[in-house]
Amino acid sequence: MKILKLIIILIPLLFIAQCAQFGQRAPSGQGISLNFLKNQPPIDLLYDNQNFRVGLELTNYGFKDTKASVCVYDTVADFFGGIPSNVCEQVQINAAEKSGNNIIPEVKQVYFPSKSQTYFYKEITKGMTTNIISDVIYPYETKANSQICIKRDENVKTTGVTCELSSAEQVIQDSAPLTVSNLKKDIIPRGNNEISLLITFDVQKTYGEILDKNKISQPTDEDKLIDINLNLKGITQNFICNPNKAGRIVFKENQKTIKCEAILTLSQDYIVNPLEIMINYAHKVSKSTGAIKLVIEEEI
Amino acid sequence: MKKTIIYILLISLVLFGGQCAQKQKAAEGPFVGGAKGVDIAFIAGSPPTEFSQTDTVPVKVLLKNNGEQDINAEDAQVKVYGIYYPNFGLLDQYKGTSSILRGITQFEKEGGEQQVEIGNLKYTQPVTNFEDITLRAKVCYPYETKSQIKACLGSLEIKEKGGEQICELTGEKVKSGSVSAAPIQVTSVNQKPYAANQILFEITIQNSGKGDVYDPSFGCIDFEDLVKRSDAENIVNVEVNPADVKCSFLESESNKGQIRLTTGKKILSCRKTVEATESNFEQNLNINLNYKYIDRASTNIKIREFTS
Numbered sequence: 001m002k003i004l005k006l007i008i009i010l011i012p013l014l015f016i017a018q019c020a021q022f023g024q025r026a027p028s029g030q031g032i033s034l035n036f037l038k039n040q041p042p043i044d045l046l047y048d049n050q051n052f053r054v055g056l057e058l059t060n061y062g063f064k065d066t067k068a069s070v071c072v073y074d075t076v077a078d079f080f081g082g083i084p085s086n087v088c089e090q091v092q093i094n095a096a097e098k099s100g101n102n103i104i105p106e107v108k109q110v111y112f113p114s115k116s117q118t119y120f121y122k123e124i125t126k127g128m129t130t131n132i133i134s135d136v137i138y139p140y141e142t143k144a145n146s147q148i149c150i151k152r153d154e155n156v157k158t159t160g161v162t163c164e165l166s167s168a169e170q171v172i173q174d175s176a177p178l179t180v181s182n183l184k185k186d187i188i189p190r191g192n193n194e195i196s197l198l199i200t201f202d203v204q205k206t207y208g209e210i211l212d213k214n215k216i217s218q219p220t221d222e223d224k225l226i227d228i229n230l231n232l233k234g235i236t237q238n239f240i241c242n243p244n245k246a247g248r249i250v251f252k253e254n255q256k257t258i259k260c261e262a263i264l265t266l267s268q269d270y271i272v273n274p275l276e277i278m279i280n281y282a283h284k285v286s287k288s289t290g291a292i293k294l295v296i297e298e299e300i
Numbered sequence: 301m302k303k304t305i306i307y308i309l310l311i312s313l314v315l316f317g318g319q320c321a322q323k324q325k326a327a328e329g330p331f332v333g334g335a336k337g338v339d340i341a342f343i344a345g346s347p348p349t350e351f352s353q354t355d356t357v358p359v360k361v362l363l364k365n366n367g368e369q370d371i372n373a374e375d376a377q378v379k380v381y382g383i384y385y386p387n388f389g390l391l392d393q394y395k396g397t398s399s400i401l402r403g404i405t406q407f408e409k410e411g412g413e414q415q416v417e418i419g420n421l422k423y424t425q426p427v428t429n430f431e432d433i434t435l436r437a438k439v440c441y442p443y444e445t446k447s448q449i450k451a452c453l454g455s456l457e458i459k460e461k462g463g464e465q466i467c468e469l470t471g472e473k474v475k476s477g478s479v480s481a482a483p484i485q486v487t488s489v490n491q492k493p494y495a496a497n498q499i500l501f502e503i504t505i506q507n508s509g510k511g512d513v514y515d516p517s518f519g520c521i522d523f524e525d526l527v528k529r530s531d532a533e534n535i536v537n538v539e540v541n542p543a544d545v546k547c548s549f550l551e552s553e554s555n556k557g558q559i560r561l562t563t564g565k566k567i568l569s570c571r572k573t574v575e576a577t578e579s580n581f582e583q584n585l586n587i588n589l590n591y592k593y594i595d596r597a598s599t600n601i602k603i604r605e606f607t608s
Contacts, residue, residue: 098607143428145428145431147431147432147433152526153526156526157512159511159512159596160436160596160598161382161434161436193526233384233387233425233426234384234386234387234424234425235384267392267524268381268382268392268524269381269524270382271382271383271384272382272383272433272434273383273384273387274425274431274433276428
């Protein structure tokens with residue numbers, strides 16, 4: 001009886017332990033995260049003329065060496081000192097490494113104005129607060145893979161393989177700022193071994209802001225354009241995706257459905273081939289200290 | 301307690317004895333029998349289940365003839381399929397066997413085996429992390445099913461005139477060992493008197509294997525073509541002897557011709573006129589089937605991204 005009680009207690013504990021372990025797993029390939037280093041700046045209050053620097057820790061979970069644009073700014077006018085407008089720095093951060101199933105992210109620390117220099121607020125008035133904000137913008141490529149079966153006609157035998165003219169397909173991808181979901185394949189036979197292959201999928205934003213990768217240094221809200229390329233490996237990359245604006249996709253929403261089409265000729269009844277979907281864009285992540293109280297001498 | 305154990309032991313002995321007696325039961329016909337033809341399987345390690353994208357690995361299959369028909373050199377042909385060949389450095393072509401692939405016999409229970417080297421696989425596409433791929437191969441070979449059925453020849457006329465009844469005029473005539481081991485089987489020959497002086501044979505021909513059957517006059521490469529294949533699919537050449545047996549074939553009524561299996565099966569109706577004799581008698585009805593057969597095998601491989 002005691003053993004039974006022990007088992008009843010142990011089983012939920014095991015489940016909890018396992019879940020906790022999952023929770024601790026490092027996010028894989030999800031780009032760059034941004035955090036303020038402790039007390040850089042102090043997040044509660046800053047005194048008039050108190051020197052401070054902004055220390056940032058960038059963590060790259062992505063598997064590509066990345067050149068990121070890091071900017072800091074505050075919400076107080078330049079007259080009061082603090083952080084001048086448009087303070088940005090280009091930072092090179094190496095790719096994360098894989099060690100078995102684990103991801104070892106690359107960590108880099110960046111200081112503003114520099115490691116040995118500081119900012120300070122001056123001539124502040126009673127009751128003032130500031131908010132120090134940091135942005136990191138970097139190019140990112142989402143890669144999603146799927147094995148799809150393509151057959152040349154409806155009535156061909158595909159013994160041992162489930163191969164329909166229309167089917168939902170499984171997607172394998174690392175987590176990323178933009179992810180691919182609801183992948184669907186439709187084959188339209190055109191005769192003479194020719195088919196039209198339609199690939200439909202949703203592009204979904206997971207976090208941050210999506211921008212045009214060609215405008216990392218001067219991002220604008222006007223054209224949030226991303227590039228989508230499909231590669232039916234070895235066979236064709238000539239997919240035309242819609243809706244497009246001069247060949248690029250406007251991505252202003254949190255989710256968008258994309259339809260891509262290619263014409264293929266098959267000499268066999270069917271083939272199973274990897275399909276790779278690559279989405280290129282810039283990702284912007286912001287971090288704010290929250291309101292920092294600015295304290296004048298009389299208040300001390 | 302002791303009694304119970306003794307009873308259990310006795311029952312076990314009886315059961316085992318019965319099973320052995322069943323296994324030793326001799327075939328009533330001249331053939332070993334069975335529904336197997338040429339089996340195909342990837343050879344372990346060729347390709348390995350997992351390798352790096354930079355590796356070049358061999359692809360080999362093993363063919364084993366588990367049927368009763370010998371296959372001449374080059375007649376059994378093998379190719380990989382279902383992949384985009386340039387991605388794997390493999391060729392879109394059949395490779396034939398290098399020597400005869402002997403079938404099983406009453407004396408040789410193990411059929412001939414042969415290894416066919418399809419080529420060397422080198423994945424040419426970029427790999428992110430890994431790619432899981434199912435590699436498939438098929439074997440295409442000509443085959444023959446032979447059968448020797450003891451039919452009962454007689455007629456209602458003989459019966460009604462009081463002729464001696466040596467055998468059963470009506471009923472199933474396929475016995476164990478009356479059909480050779482092959483994927484296409486004669487699974488039933490049901491005979492019955494027809495009109496005054498005729499016997500009707502209802503011959504069931506069935507695809508008892510896992511593969512596909514085609515017209516033997518076509519080449520393996522023809523089955524890649526949708527139009528040619530639809531002409532050849534499920535066609536079996538049938539020859540029934542004695543030659544005066546007339547069957548309803550696709551083209552005409554004869555003792556030889558073609559049938560088309562529908563959902564893997566065809567019941568062929570044949571008739572034979574029986575001369576007036578004093579009694580009915582047993583005679584061999586030889587039904588030979590010729591066809592091309594395609595069977596398949598697959599193996600899963602994982603191609604890993606190269607990391608230095």
